[in-house]
Amino acid sequence: MDHAVVFGAGLAGLLSARVLADGFTRVTVVERDRLTGGPRRGVPQGRxxxxxxxxxxxxIDELFPGVVAELVAAGAVPYRPLEQARMVLGGQRMCRAETPERGLALTRPFLEDHVRRRLLALPNVTLLDGWDAVAPVVRDGAVTAARIARAPHDHRVLDAALVVDAMGRAGRAATWLAEAGPGRPPVEEVEVNVGYGTCSLELPDDALGGDLLLLVGATPANPRGMALFRVEGERWILSAGGMCGDHPPTDPAGFLDFVATVVPAAMTDVMPALRAAPPPGRILPARFPKAVRRRYDRLRAPLPGLIAAGDSTCSVDPLYGQGMSAAALQAVALRDTLARGRHDLERRYFRAARRATEPVWQLALTADLAFPGVPGAPPLLSRLAGRYVARVQRAATRDPSCALAFARVVGLMNPPSALMRPAVMRAAARHGSPTVRKDRNRRRLTDS
Ligand SMILES: Cc1cc2nc3c(=O)[nH]c(=O)nc-3n(C[C@H](O)[C@H](O)[C@H](O)COP(=O)(O)OP(=O)(O)OC[C@H]3O[C@@H](n4cnc5c(N)ncnc54)[C@H](O)[C@@H]3O)c2cc1C
Structure with missing residues (x-):
């Protein structure tokens, strides 16, 4: 019975299983897809x-020591956000600054394949792929087993003290809770109506003048964003998307025209490089209608033996690129909860997981609700926070310490409250006012 079953072998499932392997005698991961490596049906966003x-x-490197080095050795591209990446957020280009930590540019299946291989090297972890998670089995008000199926008449029941719903946005823990008695958790939704397009490109190594990544965030003035970066296999990946129904076309020429409306005019090297590359064969579309957060932490009485992780609890606008890191933060919350024992594990975990992902949800919410096309009025606090963040972003175009503080918050290294440190507030006051900048520009124009 000291067996935990994880439904879903996406990143949240893999990381949860890693943590559970330290606290349970056995862990089984059940995945509907056959996992043969590379892109797969169950994770369409992985392309x-x-x-x-x-x-x-x-x-991820803490949970699987050395895995980042393995990924880099196999071709993943580490980058220092403000040294090797061009970041344009809130319409402002962050200035260059020394950045102690690094992000990692790679394709999603490549990351998942490496992490999965490391997980399955643990002696007490088993993977059942090609199996559909049907439901937890509940007896006397607690989960006692997990039912899985391979075909209509090929069912299995696995004894389980704990079942984790890590089935992504299709997660069903809320339904199971409703069926078992505790009821559905409250749900928060933000209709962002995001559409994406993606292609892989062959570009020279110095296509971005030595930079490894270009990121342009959507703004209410231009609800389109893009990411271009080098990944393993000497390729570049280009994704562009738009909020509120402003979606990119899927024909290669139209897609590049869409990208041209996002790339800042001052970056004169980008569009010529993209247009000179062999044309992409296909533009893969994706839709993301709404961000969803299920408030399992607000359940009056969680079901003993059932928890949820990753997108099945909190799925934010993909334009901010935070989803996998949010799943990682929840895995740490699970590890820390387990370290304090199993008593009331579900409630303690849901609360810790909500706290861990609160900055992710709030950052995305503040940004999303600033778009006039996104239904819902931002709460006063969000509006004030949004205005202050805009000041910080403007200051970050010229003040390296401000740029670093901002990059560390969006990289989830620091909580948003780090932007309230005196040095950042001083820089925001000195350099962040839109009128000051306009006056300066006017003076510059008059002088010339
Ligand atoms: C277009 C797009 C771009 C994105 N870009 C980024 C980015 O740059 N950076 C970032 O961090 N995040 C990004 N994200 C978000 C990221 O993809 C998710 O947050 C992340 O995948 C969540 O992981 P997960 O394991 O919770 O869910 P998923 O990755 O969706 O995994 C769910 C797993 O459950 C399995 N499953 C589903 N149903 C069943 C069942 N009945 N039985 C068994 N298995 C089942 C699926 O096959 C899948 O393997 C992006 C998302 C989108 C849509």
Whole structure:
């Protein structure tokens, strides 16, 4: 019975299983796809740009020591956000600054394959791929087993003291809770109506003048964003997307025209490099209608033996690239909860997981609700935070310490409260006012 079953072998499932392997005698991961390596049906978003933020990279390396070095040796591209990446956020280009930590640019299946291989090297972890998670079995108000199926008449029941729903956005823990008695958790949703397009490109190594990554965030003035970065296999991946229904076309020429409306005019090297590359064969589309957070932490009485992780609990707008790191933060929350024993594990875990991902949800919420096309009024606190963040972003175009503070928050290395440190506030006050910049520009124009 000291057996934990994880439904779903996406990143949240793999990281949860890693942590559970330290606390349970046996862990079984059940995955619907056959896992033969490479892109797969159950993770369609895996074909799109998936950079790993510094905090996600750090946690994954902590859980699987040396895995980042293995990934880099196999071709993944480490980058220092403000030294080797061009970051344009909130319409402002962050200035260069020394960045102690690194992100990792790679494709999603490549990351998952490496992490999975390391997980399955643990002696007490088993993977059942090609099996569908049906439901936990509940007896006397607690989970006692997990039912899985390979075909309509090929069912198995695995004894289980704990079942983890890590089935991504299709997660069903909320339904199972409703069926078992505790009821559905409250749900928060933000309709962002994001559409994505992605292609792989052959570009020269110095296509970005030596930089490894270009990231342009969407803004209310231009609800389009893009990411271009080098990945393993000497390729570049280009994703572009738009909020509120402003989606890229899927024909290669139209897609590049869309990208041209995102790349800042001052970056004169980017579009010529993209247009000179052999044309992409196909533009893969993706849709992301809404961000969803299920508040399992608010359940009056969680079901003993059932928890959830990753996108099945908190799935944010992909334009911010935080989802995998959020799953990693939840895995740490699970590890720390387990370290304090199993008593009331579900409630303690849900609360810790919510706290761990609160900055992710709040950062995305503040940014999303600033778009007039996104339904919902931002709460006063979000509006004030949004205004202050805009100041910090403007200051980050010229003040390296401010740029670093901001990059560390969006890289999830520091909580948003780090932006309230006196040095950042001083820089935001000195350099962040839009009027000061306008006046300076006017003066510059008059002088010339
Ligand atoms: C277009 C796009 C771009 C993104 N870019 C980034 C990025 O740059 N950086 C970043 O950090 N995040 C990014 N994300 C978010 C990221 O993909 C998710 O947050 C992350 O995949 C969550 O991992 P997960 O394990 O919770 O879910 P998933 O990765 O979706 O995994 C769920 C797993 O459950 C399995 N499953 C489902 N149903 C069953 C069942 N019944 N039985 C058994 N198995 C089942 C699936 O096959 C799959 O393996 C992006 C998302 C999108 C949509």
């Amino acid at each position: 799109h740009a998936h950079a790993l933020l510094p905090r996600g990279r750090q946690i």
